[in-house]
Amino acid sequence: MARDKEEDDEIGEEKEDPKCPTILFTAAEKSKWRREWRSALVVKGLGRRVSYMTLARRLNAIWARHGEVQISDMRNGCFLVRFRSQKDYEWATMGGPWLLGDTYLTVHRWFKGFNPWKTVVTSTMVWAQLPELPIEFINKEAVMKIAEWLGRPVRVDRATELGARGKYARVFVEVDLTQSLLSQFKIEGVTYLVQYEGLDDLCT
Structure with a gap:
């Protein structure tokens, strides 16, 4: 029995070089295999x-x-x-x-299409500390805005979100290892430092 055109478009074989065929999988198949x-x-x-x-x-x-x-x-x-x-x-x-x-x-x-041969490690996730910030800037909104200059912000820790720690703010961020890590920034003309936990041995 002939299949309808929609099914052929999804899982059918294209007419191409038989020595290098294109293998097609349905969206349901790929979702199932990626789930684990x-x-x-x-x-x-x-x-x-x-x-x-x-x-x-x-x-x-x-x-x-x-x-x-x-x-x-x-x-x-x-x-x-x-x-x-x-x-x-x-x-x-x-x-x-x-x-x-x-x-x-x-x-x-893990991300779909991960290939250990082709994937080059250019970034990693790390906690960054922002010491000596004025207390009014130790909140989720302010710290996430600062963290945009460090890399891709993920989240702040609970103490920072609640304003329960006055010594420093702490934010989890994905940093680009191919670029120099930001080591300082200014707010209202005052310079503040950035400390990356566990990256002391890496060039910043």
Whole structure:
């Protein structure tokens, strides 16, 4: 029985070079296969390779707090980490920075089309501290606006949001490692410093 045109447009084969066919998948198929990776993280040692066994021991010790973590050894020094517990996933994503000895681990959320051969680590997520800010600027709105100059703001910590800490504000931000990290800024003519947690050994 002949298929209708709409079905052919979605999953049919195009007439092209038989030596290099285009494989088509439906949106439902791709969504189904990607679902299990939505709570996965891409981990890679910054500047050096780390061994699977060493990484597995370290991550199971610090990330598997509520459930098992599954670590897949990929190419090009990358690892994929899947979580059974959403709390563990959030902790691994937001609780860093993470170190393996003296090696900084870059941590990214998995994204569709991830290819360890073609993916180049150019950014990572990190906590930034903004010390000595006047108390009126230690609030979510002001800190997120400042953080736009540091990279891509993700969120402020709870104490900053509530204004419960007067010594510094703290914000989680994705920074571009191919660019010099912003180390200072001005508000009303006064210069303030930026401190990146766990990135002391990286050039700023």
